Amino acid sequence: xxxxxxxxxxxxxxxxxxxxxxxxxxxxxxxxxxxxxxxxxxxxxxxxxxxxxxxxxxxxxxxxxxxxxxxxxxxxxxxxxxxxxxxxxxxxxxxxxxxxxxxxxxxxxxxxx
Amino acid sequence: xxxxxxxxxxxxxxxxxxxxxxxxxxxxxxxxxxxxxxxxxxxxxxxxxxxxxxxxxxxxxxxxxxxxxxxxxxxxxxxxxxxxxxxxxxxxxxxxxxxxxxxxxxxxxxxxxx
Numbered sequence: 759x760x761x762x763x764x765x766x767x768x769x770x771x772x773x774x775x776x777x778x779x780x781x782x783x784x785x786x787x788x789x790x791x792x793x794x795x796x797x798x799x800x801x802x803x804x805x806x807x808x809x810x811x812x813x814x815x816x817x818x819x820x821x822x823x824x825x826x827x828x829x830x831x832x833x834x835x836x837x838x839x840x841x842x843x844x845x846x847x848x849x850x851x852x853x854x855x856x857x858x859x860x861x862x863x864x865x866x867x868x869x870x871x
Numbered sequence: 872x873x874x875x876x877x878x879x880x881x882x883x884x885x886x887x888x889x890x891x892x893x894x895x896x897x898x899x900x901x902x903x904x905x906x907x908x909x910x911x912x913x914x915x916x917x918x919x920x921x922x923x924x925x926x927x928x929x930x931x932x933x934x935x936x937x938x939x940x941x942x943x944x945x946x947x948x949x950x951x952x953x954x955x956x957x958x959x960x961x962x963x964x965x966x967x968x969x970x971x972x973x974x975x976x977x978x979x980x981x982x983x984x985x
Contacts, residue, residue: 767911792973801875801961801976802914848913857902857921857967858929859974863913 760785760853764862772870777821777836779865781849784830790852791832792859793823797845805847808832819843844869872897875977877962883983884952892947892980894962902965903945904974905929905937907958914961920945921967952984 765780783789791808806817813825823834832849849862875896884890896903901922906914906929916929920939934956936948945964949956959981963974 794976799979801978802963802974803976804973807973857927858904858916858919859965861914863911 760789760851760860762849762851762860762862764847764849764865766865767863768866768868770868770870771839773841774838777834777839777843777867779834779847779849779867781823781832781834781862782830783832783849783851785851791823791825792850792852793817793821793832793834794848794850794861795845796848796864802848805834839867839869841869841871843867874898875962875964875975877960877977877980879980880978881981883985884949885985886953888952888984889948889950890952890982891949892960892962892982893944894946894977895944896962896964896975897943898964898966898975899942900964900966900975901942902967903939904963904965905935905945905947906961906963907931907956908961908979909958917947917960952982954984956982957984958982 761784763782793805794802796802806815808825816822821836846864846866848864850859878893904919905917915931918937920926923942938946962977965974
């Protein structure tokens with residue numbers, strides 16, 4: 759069965775600092791991986807997705823993620839945090855049948871002025 | 872396109888009352904999903920419908936029923952609400968031409984059961 763683990767339920771970074779949100783997955787087949795963002799009182803929006811075309815994936819708002827098969831990781835990064843990045847971030851993996859997407863428990867990102 | 876819409880946005884029920892959460896999508900997606908979101912638990916799948924006319928249980932189906940009314944609409948029913956069902960409910964849809972297609976989410980329904 760596929761699963762996703764997000765390390766750290768809360769992460770705080772200073773404005774302008776590097777953002778790193780960690781995600782590790784478990785999958786017996788090549789996975790499809792996603793990062794979603796949820797702003798307060800809103801639904802989830804797709805930030806980026808990995809579909810095996812390239813290991814480094816660029817998304818919206820300068821976020822990117824790198825697929826590392828050897829580490830079974832798909833960490834999300836942004837070079838310089840902005841106050842508007844404060845939100846909850848979810849890593850997700852598509853299961854083998856494609857019917858379902860399995861979500862991690864989420865990481866809440868806090869931006870310090 | 873409106874995307875995925877959900878009604879109502881907020882609801883307060885008393886224990887034992889019933890209600891139906893409505894969801895509709897206008898993207899011609901074949902798959903639809905219902906999740907609940909609770910603090911520290913992430914999103915948990917309640918039910919999903921891979922295509923019109925089919926429904927399947929997810930991780931936490933107890934206390935819920937669903938109906939895939941047509942390709943556009945997927946409703947979630949609580950027959951006898953319990954305080955443990957206090958949560959935020961999200962509907963999502965997906966175009967399952969390929970398993971790497973993402974889900975699109977509605978704005979959510981915030982439900983409180985007293």
